[in-house]
Amino acid sequence: MNLNSTVYKRMPSRDLADDLDRGDDASAALVSVVDQNSGNPSWKLSLPHVCVATISSFLFGYHLGVVNEPLESISMDLGFAGNTLAEGFVVSMCLGGALIGCLFSGWISDGIGRRRAFQLTALPMILGAFLSASSRSLEGMLFGRFLVGTGMGLGPTVASLYVTEVSPPMVRGTYGSFIQIATCLGLIAALFIGIPVKEVVGWWRVCFWVSAVPAALLALCMEFCAESPHWLYKRGRIGEAEVEFERLLGGSHVKSAMAELSRSDRGDDSESIKYSELFYGRHFRVVFIGTMLFALQQLSGINAVFYFSSAVFRSAGVPSEIANVCVGFANLSGSIIAMLLMDKLGRKILLLGSFLGMAASMGLQVVATTLHHQDSWHVYLSVGGMLLFVLAFALGAGPVPGLLLPEIFPNKIRAKAMALCMSVHWVVNFFVGLLFLRLLEQLGAKMLYSMFASFCLTAAIFVGKNVIETKGKSLQEIEISLLSAV
Structure with a gap:
């Protein structure tokens, strides 16, 4: 049975906006009627979008652990072996970049949207990985780690926002746990990829090159993912929010989701x-x-x-x-x-x-x-x-x-x-x-x-x-x- 054709017929965005503004009682009644008719949204529709978003968490975990095993080889190849301060900077430089990325994450994700923010996250991670992998000096390594860190700071914030906003309520907790699991998998991947570093000369460079692959995959796949309907609604793009809700929840749940957004938004000004x-x-x-x-x-x-x-x-x-x-x-x-x-x-x-x-x-x-x-x-x-x-x-x-x-x-x-x-x-x-x-x-x-x-x-x-x-x-x-x- 095709719910999109039998239960829900898309309304023009202006008509829908007028319908949502009729009052709290009408909106609440609308939510109740639609939910009774259609039950909970299917988790299968939003799952692919959530999985793509958690690639950023995988990268976060990977870059946290990528220098643990190779650090000794890196220090010998780049000429700072025995300098514990320099080694500490290589490990922690990404933290400074993460703070910078995090500070700007609110403006970025609100300004260009969640999808574009993910793609922007991937850019410094790819560039930073290339710089780290090809560096011939401590300064090049530190700059590469700093660039990667800016992406690390932006990614977790956007991932938390996106997963929360695109997930159906009954599985939002489960989907939110994907972020932590992806981070753990990233840490474990960094550990296993770093194992040959003591036997293979220059293997530490491979450890950084490899990280560019999931970053590029994130940027590419996010092009086909849904934008957050909450962000679209906040920007006044009601028709587009309606379309994305249909992709994420199914056609029969669009009206109820839009009605709830209208209820929570009522009384708030639209200014940032x-x-x-x-x-x-x-x-x-x-x-x-x-x-x-x-x-x-x-x-x-x-x-x-x-x-x-x-x-x-x-x-x-x-x-x-x-x-x-x-x-x-x-x-x-x-x-x-x-x-x-x-x-x-x-x-x-x-x-x-x-x-x-x-x-x-x-x-x-x-x-x-x-x-x-x-x-x-x-x-x-x-x-x-x-x-x-x-x-x-x-x-x-x-x-x-x-x-x-x-x-x-x-x-x-x-x-x-x-x-x-x-x-x-x-x-x-x-x-x-x-x-x-x-x-x-x-x-x-x-x-x-x-x-x-x-x-x-x-x-x-x-x-x-x-x-x-x-x-x-x-x-x-x-x-x-x-x-x-x-």
Whole structure:
């Protein structure tokens, strides 16, 4: 049965706009009638668009891990072997670029649309990969890493926006988990591609060349994907939003989706919001929740654990390659479990359980440091605690914020608010990575791990008091419930 021809007949955009403006009661009745007649939208229509979008997350994970294995070979070939400061810059230069890209992501995704923003993300990643692969000096490598970083900063923000806006409500959590899974796969791919680097001369250049392929694929495939109907509606392109909703949800759900957009948009002016307006007024509460979630996510110590994992495993006699595989497997396993549970248990439950699990895992690390001089059990506790910490992170604290925040941000502020929150993520991430070894030296492992556990408990309390459940709700229902609580 062809739903497009029997249930839904496209209206001219002007007629549809007039129909949507008849009033809240009429719109609500329209939503109810259409939903009763047609049920939930098919997830199959939006799936290809979501899969293409997550290529940017794969690239994000790949470039985070691409220099881990080849770093020694890179330093020898480019003439800075033994210079730990230069090696640190090669690893972290992409973080500086990511902050720049993230700061401009709101303007870019609002100005040119989500699809074009994805394609713009691919451009510096391709150029940066070429520069890194062909560099003959440290300066060339650093510039290539910086360019890649700008794409890394832009990509995750746009991916979170796009996946949230094109997904049907009943699978939005599952699709949002694809972002974390793609990031994990990117990290694992970087690990495996880097394995021959010690045996094959110049293999590190191949590691960078390879990354240009998925970046080019993202730019090409996005040309055939749907634009976000929410962005089109926000720009006043109602007819085009209607067409894209039909591609993503099916013809029978277009009227209900457009009616909900009209209800949430009513009373808002169409002018673009300024960044300064995010810090006061009715939008401050949701922006505060978003920035705190990302700050607490990084203050939990997750990236410090990733940075320090190889040393911990080596102390137990486990080679670093196996250590990275174990950590990657724990991360991927948790992300897959989160995907299966996101639309069943809900976002808030996963966040609470994740932060509490991370706190308990850090507690094991504290116990391990206490038993350091007594017996060999401290090694097993430390390794086990680290793997459990990564697993708990992947169950909620990793994937949920990137999905939850675009859900709770109104359409009017969504792009700029996500850019602000992701900027906080990058800044805190940078300082945790910068200060971790110094704090470990000054405070000791026991005190530092206790601090991380305290931040995890603080995060759980914050989630319990401030985060609302968004499972199964439309973006417009979430917006109305939050604004009514202000």
